[in-house]
Amino acid sequence: MTTTTAAPGAARPAVIADGARARGLTEPTVLDWLTEMSAVVGPERMLAAWSQATVATGAHGMALPVEQLQVVGQWLVDNATDAPVRMAARSCLARLRTYQVLARTRSAR
Amino acid sequence: MNHAEHADHGAAADAAVPAWLTDAWAAEHLDGPSRDPLHEEARLAAVDALGADDVERVQPLTEDLLAGVSAGTGAPVGLLNVVLSGAQIISGAHGLTGWLAEARATPAEWALCATVVRTGEAYVVPDLTADAATADNPLAVVDGMRAYAGVPLRTSTGHVIGSMCVLDTEPREFSADDLAALEVAADEAVRRLEQQAGGGAEVAGPGGATS
Numbered sequence: 001m002t003t004t005t006a007a008p009g010a011a012r013p014a015v016i017a018d019g020a021r022a023r024g025l026t027e028p029t030v031l032d033w034l035t036e037m038s039a040v041v042g043p044e045r046m047l048a049a050w051s052q053a054t055v056a057t058g059a060h061g062m063a064l065p066v067e068q069l070q071v072v073g074q075w076l077v078d079n080a081t082d083a084p085v086r087m088a089a090r091s092c093l094a095r096l097r098t099y100q101v102l103a104r105t106r107s108a109r
Numbered sequence: 110m111n112h113a114e115h116a117d118h119g120a121a122a123d124a125a126v127p128a129w130l131t132d133a134w135a136a137e138h139l140d141g142p143s144r145d146p147l148h149e150e151a152r153l154a155a156v157d158a159l160g161a162d163d164v165e166r167v168q169p170l171t172e173d174l175l176a177g178v179s180a181g182t183g184a185p186v187g188l189l190n191v192v193l194s195g196a197q198i199i200s201g202a203h204g205l206t207g208w209l210a211e212a213r214a215t216p217a218e219w220a221l222c223a224t225v226v227r228t229g230e231a232y233v234v235p236d237l238t239a240d241a242a243t244a245d246n247p248l249a250v251v252d253g254m255r256a257y258a259g260v261p262l263r264t265s266t267g268h269v270i271g272s273m274c275v276l277d278t279e280p281r282e283f284s285a286d287d288l289a290a291l292e293v294a295a296d297e298a299v300r301r302l303e304q305q306a307g308g309g310a311e312v313a314g315p316g317g318a319t320s
Binding site: 019022036043083087090092098 | 131196198214215219251
């Protein structure tokens with residue numbers, strides 16, 4: 001978060017944050033995605049699909065950057081044989097897209 | 110949950126299946142399927158069958174309806190929102206600007222239309238900042254939305270896949286005629302989606318029955 005410099009005599013400086021932070025939206029994590037998918041299909045089916053996706057994409061671990069998370073999510077959307085998993089992955093990708101768009105914007109609070 | 114611990118396990122995993130990704134881990138850290146209607150498999154299958162979360166498909170199919178409800182209710186924004194398990198997709202939009210027009214999605218926890226899906230009923234908030242359920246919603250606090258009215262998008266098989274809604278930047282009441290106009294437009298939007306998708310006959314209803 002940064003603070004703008006006000007001109008002399010101007011109104012109080014506006015506090016500017018990126019749009020995601022201003023709205024309390026945090027960067028999605030692997031755990032967020034596993035939790036959402038598990039809520040739809042249960043942990044067993046989620047694990048099966050996620051394992052396939054990580055093997056196929058080579059994206060292992062819980063600390064994936066959003067770029068790799070996006071690759072795993074897109075693989076699931078394109079290739080998962082479990083249709084509800086594909087839907088949950090579409091949802092996760094939509095949240096990620098929202099985060100990415102907002103992170104590029106700036107908002108006065 | 111120790112993220113660092115699992116991250117280390119993942120980084121060390123050379124095997125095809127990550128070492129941390131086990132049934133035991135899942136049993137410890139994750140719940141089973143939830144009872145939240147947003148997570149219901151059959152409802153999500155209905156969304157999938159209709160392609161209702163495909164913005165490029167739904168926008169041209171519904172923009173006249175959304176322009177109509179916007180003009181009819183006097184609200185500047187009309188939306189067809191499809192609610193997935195953790196996000197709502199703004200599949201159709203009239204009057205949308207800024208980041209919402211670019212992202213065409215919001216997190217589900219910001220989605221007023223998620224309330225419509227959960228209750229299966231119309232949801233009206235004349236002043237988002239004065240209602241305890243919505244006063245902290247970023248769409249109100251940061252984006253300046255003040256009034257909302259939404260009605261269910263109910264498929265012929267009975268699934269509520271989202272909501273057709275209008276939003277205003279000023280607090281206001283919505284009349285019975287406003288809601289009736291939204292309901293007519295929502296029904297027409299579903300009819301068009303089902304017609305383009307080849308009918309809803311193959312989609313199981315909430316009780317498992319097919320139409």
